[in-house]
Amino acid sequence: MTLSVPRARRPICSDDDTGPVTVPALFCYHRAPWRNRGRPKHTYQHADPQPCPGRPFMHKVLTYIRHLFLAAVLAGGTWLLWPPAEEEPEQGDAPGAAHRSENVDYVIKFSPGFQYMPGNVPYGIGDPLKGLADVIDDFEAFYEKEEGLNVRIQVVTIPGVREYLVAQLGSGLAPDIINVNVEDVWVDTQKGWYVPLDAFLEAPNTWVRRQGNPNQPGYEQWWDMFKYQAISRGKAAPDNRNYAVSFDMIETGIYYNKTIFREVGVEPPETWEDWMLVMNKLQEAGYIPLLMVLWSFNDWAVDLFFDQLYYGILPGIDLLQDPVREQYLEGYLDADEITFLNQKGFFTKKDPRYLEIWRLMREMRQYVNRNLTSQDPVREFVTQRGAQFWNHSGLVYRFDADPELDFEWGVFYLPPFTKQTTPYASETEMCVIGGSGTQLEVTNSAIRDTDPALPMEERIEQSRRLRVVIDFFQFIMLPENYVRIVNEYPGLMPNVCGVDPLPVLEPFERILDRRYTTTKWLFTFDLKFSEIQQRMLELYLNNGVELDEFMDWQTNNIAAAAQNHIRRKGVAMEEMEAAWQRLAPVRTHYEG
Known part of the structure; x- marks a missing residue:
């Protein structure tokens, strides 16, 4: 960077260009060593006999900025690693706020991906998305009425960076349901970060059972609701367990x-x-x-x-x-x-x-x-x-x-x-x-109400929180709820029987x-x-x-x-x- 000095106060060298140079204190600066190579070495002195204010002042400013930055990093790290708080509601217009009382039994965090994020405007075209928010409102209201539990579904985002996800999963702070490519899940199945879903997929969808129609897909097994069986069931991990639900399709x-x-x-x-x-x-x-x-x-x-x-x-x-x-x-x-x-x-x-x-x-x-x-x-x-x-x-x-x-x-x-x-x-x-487009997994956060030392099967059996998570998961896959989410705009193709893709997606459906x-x-x-x-x-x-x-x-x-x-x-x-x-x-x- 070139420092511009007003002409009237420009430093003046001695006749032999090697003597002292008088520099007004206001413009005192320190030449980098590489800039003196091959040049006469001047001795700098100030017009008035006082210490150069430039270096100490800038040193204080930079030190202050550095301390502020470190404090911010420390505060952010503390917040990320802070143990999960009790299930308490937050203020705001989050999905389901209209149906909540002050005492919340469970706060379930759900990261669906930007494609369904309430309030998002895909490609800046059209109205903000609200399909998922509407379904969440219905679930919270119904669950409070029928189950007597005040459940809050909190929609969150997580960065698409594996290192961040690993830190969240390793500390037990990940959302209860997340959207991660199943191939990334496979490499971590031995770590206990993800809940195998086979027992739930092979059992009835409880909401379909409540409707009482034995001919409806999902009445015998949740698996039966999936339109693309080959792709959906083919997502089993190398340990033969299923950790992911293929929520929709993309091609x-x-x-x-x-x-x-x-x-x-x-x-x-x-x-x-x-x-x-x-x-x-x-x-x-x-x-x-x-x-x-x-x-x-x-x-x-x-x-x-x-x-x-x-x-x-x-x-x-x-x-x-x-x-x-x-x-x-x-x-x-x-x-x-x-x-x-x-x-x-x-x-x-x-x-x-x-x-x-x-x-x-x-x-x-x-x-x-x-x-x-x-x-x-x-x-x-x-x-x-x-x-x-x-x-x-x-x-x-x-x-x-x-x-x-x-x-x-x-x-x-x-x-x-x-x-x-x-x-x-x-x-x-x-x-x-x-x-598989949106691939949803249930994380170890969903079973955090159990002893981590227990085998995964026992934790699944004991966890009341997991039951709520699965109930919500199955609720959003009922055709009448699912269509409001996936078909709110054309982009991803439905993977639930009884829900047809929007006409403009027909070429991709053929593929x-x-x-x-x-x-x-x-x-x-x-x-x-x-x-x-x-x-x-x-x-x-x-x-x-x-x-x-x-x-x-x-x-x-x-x-x-x-x-x-x-x-x-x-x-x-x-x-x-x-x-x-x-x-x-x-x-x-x-x-x-």
């Missing part, structure tokens, strides 16, 4: 500008080669063919490309058939199997299919917007600079409700690879990579009828693995490194993650080795 697709397609003379493609030709024509016409962000490459593209290349050899490498999940997931490769297969040379630079994932991704990159990290693809699509946009179903509302959108748009799904694309193509349709993906790489290993992959993928896609160097990094990244998985969890290597040997004849027919 990705290619939004495309029909007006531009007609102008250029192209149609939604049937094969991967067709799509590359379509994008080439769009590019020649001056449009950005496909809008994407880096995260979409690292998550969705990796999983779809992997499935297209490995699904055909799955019978020879699917080593563990989980008795609970297999009938729904149809050959999902979990972290244990990925780890074992990596020891056999899969997912390395010597694996030709794995190389093809990244080669084809680089080939596709030429048709995608240049900036993958900071460019706003929504803006590029609505201003018609981009002709296609790969994103999730939640954006339907953004486009459907925009009164200024002056073009016709539609949705199609990515077309399959063929043998012309790569000799390793499985030649099967692209699979589902979305599936959901496909089989589920072979694996979800982003959730297979720890966060470090995913971050390294994304950093190196960005460099590779932007021509910072070539395929060979990228594969060196990726091979080492997977090897390190696999070893870490073995150390943390322990892997049944002998069991999988036996399966590997048993399936050897099947693999003899595989190319590569």
Whole structure:
């Protein structure tokens, strides 16, 4: 920073430019050592014989600011770690306030995600959301009348940062019901942070039972209420327990500008080669063919490309058939199997299919917007600079409700690879990579009225608080309540029987009828693995490194993650080795 000194008071050097320099005290400053290199060393003195006020004064100011900051951090940390208070109501207009008396029996904290947060205005369009708040009001009023308990449901938000969530769960301060991707839950099931829900899912929904109709889904089992059984039941953890409820569904697709397609003379493609030709024509016409962000490459593209290349050899490498999940997931490769297969040379630079994932991704990159990290693809699509946009179903509302959108748009799904694309193509349709949207779990906060030293099963049996949490959970999934929440605006698709999706979501509903993906790489290993992959993928896609160097990094990244998985969890290597040997004849027919 340059300090400007008024001309009349500018310091004056001696004739030889090495003598003392007189500086008015007001402008006293201290030159940084690096700024004196190669210059005459002046001796600074003040016009009046008093100590320089600059350094002590600034030192006091900075010290004061530092102390204030540390005090704020200390206060915030104390608040976060403070033991849970007694169940007391708070003032304000929280959901259910109209039905509460002053004495609250239970305060249940619920983090549904921004998509259902009361008062939120999705994409800044339309009225604030109120569906969940209305259902909460009904629950609180009914529970006080029928059960004699004054329950407050407090809707809260939690940052989408794993470190924050781990701190909350480890201290027992997490919301009672939270929205977390189930793959993140799986890695923590042994820690007692999440309540297994099987006993409740396999029992009747108490609210359906009260209604007395034995033909209504949920009368025998809560499970029966879920529309997408394969996806919902397929979320069982590797320990065969269910910790998550798939509250709704989400899927990705290619939004495309029909007006531009007609102008250029192209149609939604049937094969991967067709799509590359379509994008080439769009590019020649001056449009950005496909809008994407880096995260979409690292998550969705990796999983779809992997499935297209490995699904055909799955019978020879699917080593563990989980008795609970297999009938729904149809050959999902979990972290244990990925780890074992990596020891056999899969997912390395010597694996030709794995190389093809990244080669084809680089080939596709030429048709995608240049900036993958900071460019706003929504803006590029609505201003018609981009002709296609790969994103999730939640954006339907953004486009459907925009009164200024002056073009016709539609949705199609990515077309399959063929043998012309790569000799390793499985030649099967692209699979589902979305599936469960809002995934709700019950945390250890719901059983905090029990002794933590007891086994989980005993805590579940003893907890009165958990009973209230489950009652609320099941209440919001009654069709007449659920429809007010999920269908308040189009974005996510219902997963409760008897509740149809809004018409504009129909293309995504068709996509959901496909089989589920072979694996979800982003959730297979720890966060470090995913971050390294994304950093190196960005460099590779932007021509910072070539395929060979990228594969060196990726091979080492997977090897390190696999070893870490073995150390943390322990892997049944002998069991999988036996399966590997048993399936050897099947693999003899595989190319590569």
